[in-house]
Amino acid sequence: MNELCRLPVVRSRTALALATILFLTGCNQAPQDPGPPEISEEERATGAEQHQQLLASMGGEYRGDAKNYVQSVGASVADAAGLGGQCHFTLVNSDVVNAFAVPGCYIYVTRGLMAVVTSEAELASVLGHEVGHIVAQHSARQQERSLWSMLGVLAVSLTGSERLTRIAGQAVSLFGLRYSREQEYQADDLGIRYVSTAGYDPFAAADMLGALGRQERFVKETGGQDAARSLPEWASSHPLPANRVERAIQAAEDTGIAEDARGEKEAVYLAKIDGLLFGDDPKQGFVIGRRFAHPIMRIGFEAPPGFTLANSPEAIGITGPGDIRGEFGGGQLRGGDLDAYMRGLIGELVDGAPTQADLARSPINGLPARIAQLRVEGPDGGAHLLVAAYDGGGGRAFHFVIATPPRQGRAAIDQLFASFHLLGPGEVAALRPRMIKVVTAGALASADSLSRQMADRNGRALFTALNGDATVKAGTQYKLVRYRNPGTN
């Protein structure tokens, strides 16, 4: 969550329009060889129009050296694909491991993915794969229809509520895009063609898939302990069947370039990501398992077991067992009037739709609080909404909005609401940003000794996820995760 989070923050109708464009355009089945690439004026305009909004919803652009590096590697891959000067490559400030392409040749890669990748050739492979989706005009499909996509329709048609639309639409985020297996294979093949044309080792594509596979294993091994990092986004948006790596090796062999004939440019890459922010950005707050804590706002809460939190600059997305969906956000408390804040929130949520509401007033952890239970009626049944608002002091208000299926009890939601509190100095001090630190292994270094230097409770598993499971060699560079000194950016 961004510290400048305000009410209302999102124009979800635009977001929905964007989603519609992304999911519904380009339904034509691409041929095996897509031919010379072409980006229409219309796609270009759509991409440009949505770029800023899309970026804001994902954590914004990551600035600094690594940003320019991604752009220059991307430019050489786009050149090789015949799209020189027509693609836009953006490094996203998100620790989710993902990369994706949007029509108009807008290509995004997260700093979470940058941490996993180990060489420039692997980065080029990721970008080449995404350019491949653009060239072949692949259209991503929405993962599934659920109660909540119906609630989204209900929200738009009945209430026009932007907030409700966003909550319902969480499952339909860009991170949930899915391509078919054939489309993934085709993007792999095209990507390998582009990176080898661009002068990179074509075998790096298989290495990159291996690195993402390691990340998936790390997530499985440590799942639940660090739920925020545990969303295997790349895995869900880019299915990783076992033979995909073998296919990538075969495609690399087909280029006729011998394995290791070209270097992968590891050292250049590692120099560029040395110091890269790792994990949560303190400006957006920390998601630690089921706990959210914001060191600058000095607030925190903890969701009950079975819940998952997802950090974005607009709000903290909350999902719970039995299709519970919601978000946590904040705004200004004008004149200290919490009732007015609650009324504003509810008004924004239901926007005049027929609603029954019960309101309770009682302090929570010493803070003035309001809890409202709403039932919004629709033509195909209704939805329960539970809303909590808190006076956070200093003219700040915070709130939860949770939508639950009618059959769901509210004990877990009450537990969530009761956990909101102001952080003490000790809690604030414990929230330190982390970064990638590249080190050269000494003569006596081992994976265990390097892992012990990791600022992570799963140090050994994270070391393997970031560096691979080959034996540590003296004189070779490795990625560690360390705490960042206070005051650096």
Ligand SMILES: [Zn+2]
């Ligand atoms: Zn893909």
